[in-house]
Amino acid sequence: xxxLRLKELLPAGSDYLELKVQQNRSRQLxxxxxxxxxxxxxxxxxxxxxxxxxxxxxLTSSPDISDDxxxxxxxxxxxxxxxxHQRARKAEVMLPSNSASGEYLFFxxxxxxxxxxxxxxxxxxxxYIKDKYPDLSTRIVNSSxxxxxxxxxTSDGAEIRSMTPRTIMYVMMxxxxxxxxxxxxxxxxxxxxxEDNFADPSDLYEKIDxxxxxxxxxxxxxxxHAGTFDCVLDxxxxxxxxxxxxxxxxxxxxxxxxxxxxxxxxxxxxxxxxTLIDVAxxxxxxxxxxxVFIDDEGVLAEDCVVIEDGILRRYMHxxxxxxxxGHALTGNARxxxxxxxxxxxxxxxxxxxxxxxxxxxxxSIEDGYYLIEPSNGQADSTSEFMFGVTLGYEIKNGKLGxxxxxxxxxxxxxxxxxxxxxxxxxxxxxxxxxxxxxxxIPVGMGGPAIKCRVNIGGK
Amino acid sequence: MDKRxxxxxxxxxxxxxxxxxxxxxxxxxxxxxxxxxxRELNLLRSISTQSMGLSVIKDQKSxxxxxxxxxxxxxxxxxxxxxxxxxxxxxxxxxxxxPHQPPSVFEKGTLKPDVxxxxxxxxxxxxxxxxxxxxxQFDATMSHHKQHVLFANSNGVDLEENLGYYxxxxxxSAKDGxxxxxxxxxxxxxxxxxxxVMDMNFTGELIRQITEQTSTRxxxxxxxxxxxxxxxxxxxxxxxxxxxxxxxxxxxxxSRFPDHLGQKILDDKLTLRIxxxxxxxxSESRITTDGYIAEDATIIDHGILRHYLLxxxxxxxxxxxxxxxxxxxxxxxxxxxxxRDMIASVKRGILCPRVSQGSPNPNGDFSAVxxxxxxxxxxxxxxxxxxxxxxxxxxxxxxxMIDLSAETINTGWMKAPFIKIEDxxxxxx
Numbered sequence: 027x028x029x030l031r032l033k034e035l036l037p038a039g040s041d042y043l044e045l046k047v048q049q050n051r052s053r054q055l056x057x058x059x060x061x062x063x064x065x066x067x068x069x070x071x072x073x074x075x076x077x078x079x080x081x082x083x084x085l086t087s088s089p090d091i092s093d094d095x096x097x098x099x100x101x102x103x104x105x106x107x108x109x110x111h112q113r114a115r116k117a118e119v120m121l122p123s124n125s126a127s128g129e130y131l132f133f134x135x136x137x138x139x140x141x142x143x144x145x146x147x148x149x150x151x152x153x154y155i156k157d158k159y160p161d162l163s164t165r166i167v168n169s170s171x172x173x174x175x176x177x178x179x180t181s182d183g184a185e186i187r188s189m190t191p192r193t194i195m196y197v198m199m200x201x202x203x204x205x206x207x208x209x210x211x212x213x214x215x216x217x218x219x220x221e222d223n224f225a226d227p228s229d230l231y232e233k234i235d236x237x238x239x240x241x242x243x244x245x246x247x248x249x250x251h252a253g254t255f256d257c258v259l260d261x262x263x264x265x266x267x268x269x270x271x272x273x274x275x276x277x278x279x280x281x282x283x284x285x286x287x288x289x290x291x292x293x294x295x296x297x298x299x300x301t302l303i304d305v306a307x308x309x310x311x312x313x314x315x316x317x318v319f320i321d322d323e324g325v326l327a328e329d330c331v332v333i334e335d336g337i338l339r340r341y342m343h344x345x346x347x348x349x350x351x352g353h354a355l356t357g358n359a360r361x362x363x364x365x366x367x368x369x370x371x372x373x374x375x376x377x378x379x380x381x382x383x384x385x386x387x388x389x390s391i392e393d394g395y396y397l398i399e400p401s402n403g404q405a406d407s408t409s410e411f412m413f414g415v416t417l418g419y420e421i422k423n424g425k426l427g428x429x430x431x432x433x434x435x436x437x438x439x440x441x442x443x444x445x446x447x448x449x450x451x452x453x454x455x456x457x458x459x460x461x462x463x464x465x466x467i468p469v470g471m472g473g474p475a476i477k478c479r480v481n482i483g484g485k
Numbered sequence: 486m487d488k489r490x491x492x493x494x495x496x497x498x499x500x501x502x503x504x505x506x507x508x509x510x511x512x513x514x515x516x517x518x519x520x521x522x523x524r525e526l527n528l529l530r531s532i533s534t535q536s537m538g539l540s541v542i543k544d545q546k547s548x549x550x551x552x553x554x555x556x557x558x559x560x561x562x563x564x565x566x567x568x569x570x571x572x573x574x575x576x577x578x579x580x581x582x583x584p585h586q587p588p589s590v591f592e593k594g595t596l597k598p599d600v601x602x603x604x605x606x607x608x609x610x611x612x613x614x615x616x617x618x619x620x621x622q623f624d625a626t627m628s629h630h631k632q633h634v635l636f637a638n639s640n641g642v643d644l645e646e647n648l649g650y651y652x653x654x655x656x657x658s659a660k661d662g663x664x665x666x667x668x669x670x671x672x673x674x675x676x677x678x679x680x681x682v683m684d685m686n687f688t689g690e691l692i693r694q695i696t697e698q699t700s701t702r703x704x705x706x707x708x709x710x711x712x713x714x715x716x717x718x719x720x721x722x723x724x725x726x727x728x729x730x731x732x733x734x735x736x737x738x739x740s741r742f743p744d745h746l747g748q749k750i751l752d753d754k755l756t757l758r759i760x761x762x763x764x765x766x767x768s769e770s771r772i773t774t775d776g777y778i779a780e781d782a783t784i785i786d787h788g789i790l791r792h793y794l795l796x797x798x799x800x801x802x803x804x805x806x807x808x809x810x811x812x813x814x815x816x817x818x819x820x821x822x823x824x825r826d827m828i829a830s831v832k833r834g835i836l837c838p839r840v841s842q843g844s845p846n847p848n849g850d851f852s853a854v855x856x857x858x859x860x861x862x863x864x865x866x867x868x869x870x871x872x873x874x875x876x877x878x879x880x881x882x883x884x885x886m887i888d889l890s891a892e893t894i895n896t897g898w899m900k901a902p903f904i905k906i907e908d909x910x911x912x913x914x
Binding site: 063065083106114116145483 | 553
């Protein structure tokens with residue numbers, strides 16, 4: 027569908043209207059103990075029209091991408107808004123606009139790798155693990171590609187073409203220890219197509235060795251002591267902290283629904299060391315894991331500095347929340363599939379690196395924990411959070427001790443942020459985050475390591 | 486083209502191109518969804534989807550592809566890709582397709598929805614919430630979902646299903662001045678909308694509870710005691726057992742019960758069934774993902790393992806017999822004690838509607854944050870708690886069941902009572 031024709035289909039008479047053509051493509055390859063047992067490909071495409079009239083929305087989607095279908099879909103979206111207006115009887119509302127146009131197609135510039143080459147790459151990784159670590163009971167080497175291609179036009183003049191790829195590899199190892207299975211995994215890759223992420227299998231060997239070493243450490247793992255301790259959260263955990271514990275509470279839809287962050291705008295909510303940003307697309311001259319230049323409402327995407335030097339400065343918005351709260355647009359409206367309405371979603375949420383070194387941070391703790399690898403995380407409107415921790419170590423007298431068994435950490439984020447006393451000078455971007463909020467969507471989470479006080483589950 | 490004809494034609498084409506075995510799943514859905522956002526009607530979505538899943542086995546190699554455009558060019562392209570993928574795949578004798586079964590057409594639920602009633606029930610919920618619980622902030626969605634599935638394979642399997650049900654989801658929290666509660670949520674499917682949603686699945690009770698949870702406090706000290714899980718809070722632990730220990734975990738070698746059929750593995754108070762055929766499991770399909778007609782079965786009978794939940798591939802891979810597949814429509818048999826009486830018997834413990842937890846290790850160790858929960862002392866609810874964690878071992882938990890309530894919730898995909906577990910470690914911040 028060329029842009030001119032897509033624009034021609036936009037009718038007059040709606041307060042605001044979006045028309046989107048989207049295709050999501052995915053490819054999964056996976057080895058289970060040396061055999062390629064997961065070998066599938068998927069493509070899902072369709073159109074979506076969304077109309078805003080008299081303060082309510084009508085949305086219609088269809089997998090049929092023909093011109094006739096588009097006309098029908100637009101008509102029905104407008105009719106849905108009118109139907110809802112009969113029930114809701116809201117006053118007319120003018121949505122804000124900061125429309126932009128652009129093309130952001132991140133196809134690789136390298137020679138395309140064939141399916142055979144990708145499979146051989148994964149097989150080589152699996153063979154490396156099998157040969158070097160024959161004591162494992164299960165090996166899983168999976169790769170997953172997701173490409174989201176969108177073409178959106180809006181009645182306030184925006185037009186976006188984008189193709190945002192993500193390619194990740196998941197390596198899991200299981201061993202039996204005293205009759206009990208132990209497992210550990212890591213994820214590699216990130217933004218870009220396969221060719222941008224995976225060139226030579228040997229590039230990953232060192233990281234794979236580390237996964238095995240950490241699995242072996244778990245054989246001697248001890249329960250963490252339950253309670254509140256000085257901890258160093260590794261950069262991987264700090265990223266998920268930025269996203270789950272702070273990010274969600276400062277999404278404007280959460281704020282309107284009563285998030286505790288609604289009480290704190292302009293107030294000190296964190297140590298002055300802390301600056302937290304939802305980065306639109308670029309940090310330190312590098313593209314972030316989920317670069318968003320223009321959002322799905324056609325709004326120019328800008329960095330949203332949520333916390334600046336400890337002070338809560340901004341919330342993340344879509345058009346509707348910005349109108350309701352009278353705030354500036356940020357470009358945080360995103361949708362996952364062609365059937366979905368754009369919701370307020372984080373893009374690349376991070377704590378800005380500080381000046382400390384990780385070694386110094388660990389050395390500064392007498393009795394605590396170095397928590398490295400998160401599994402999942404959940405947040406609450408109170409800013410109470412929970413993360414699963416799959417890898418961590420004791421810190422005794424400034425030195426790393428035994429590994430700890432899988433545990434959970436929790437706390438009230440705005441309390442935790444005030445306990446931060448050191449922030450490391452590096453940054454790690456998590457490459458595989460998917461955030462669930464009615465729809466799933468890829469997100470980037472970045473962070474340096476932070477030293478703070480954390481509530482840890484254990485015995 | 487007629488969809489049945491399309492499936493048969495596509496299947497024939499895959500066989501003509503040299504497949505030893507092939508299967509196809511063609512599905513289409515229509516959803517009408519009303520949304521309340523910020524306590525007001527906000528959005529009406531009309532969503533149509535379709536999908537065609539194709540799988541081929543050749544020389545014991547397998548590949549699959551999924552497309553949602555059903556024109557000749559897309560389907561032929563997908564088939565070409567399948568055969569290219571097969572060339573690069575590995576042989577594994579575990580690959581197979583379901584055997585011949587009698588052609589069947591299944592129909593479940595409400596296929597002709599009353600769309601006005603969907604909106605009426607949602608508006609009713611919003612009005613009731615605002616009137617009875619003015620401090621509660623909420624979003625809510627109510628929809629009707631209709632799905633048509635055709636499944637066919639080269640063993641002559643020819644199955645069709647029409648499924649229709651209503652979905653409800655609401656997320657809510659309360660605010661009292663500048664004090665606010667955690668959020669809680671409910672989500673379930675229902676075959677009909679005969680009752681207000683506030684009266685279904687403890688929705689009203691959960692919202693009433695949230696209004697009390699703007700003032701919470703941590704427990705005074707760590708202790709080991711009883712936890713009464715509301716069904717939503719318990720199901721995550723059940724799915725851990727199902728996934729890691731009697732399902733795929735057997736194939737992944739993470740199971741603690743890899744060879745325990747007929748043995749007592751969990752508490753004898755636990756009877757777990759799968760009931761995809763039951764009208765109560767309104768959103769559960771009668772066609773399994775591996776192409777069998779789904780059956781009702783007792784998986785754990787008073788603690789004794791009767792079936793592994795393995796699909797055809799996992800069963801072949803582990804050398805076990807596929808009996809009931811990977812399972813859907815989970816039902817835990819209720820007990821006889823009213824849930825409020827369960828509280829009365831607790832000396833010191835917790836009422837837990839929801840947990841927030843990381844995935845337990847395969848050995849079952851876990852720790853979790855108790856959400857929306859209450860401290861119980863001397864048989865009475867004392868106060869709502871915050872920043873309190875629980876830790877234990879999932880398998881031990883399922884061997885420490887003291888009681889199950891007479892009341893259940895039914896989400897349309899699972900049905901379960903309140904469950905009381907003893908000796909869980911509860912820790913404060």
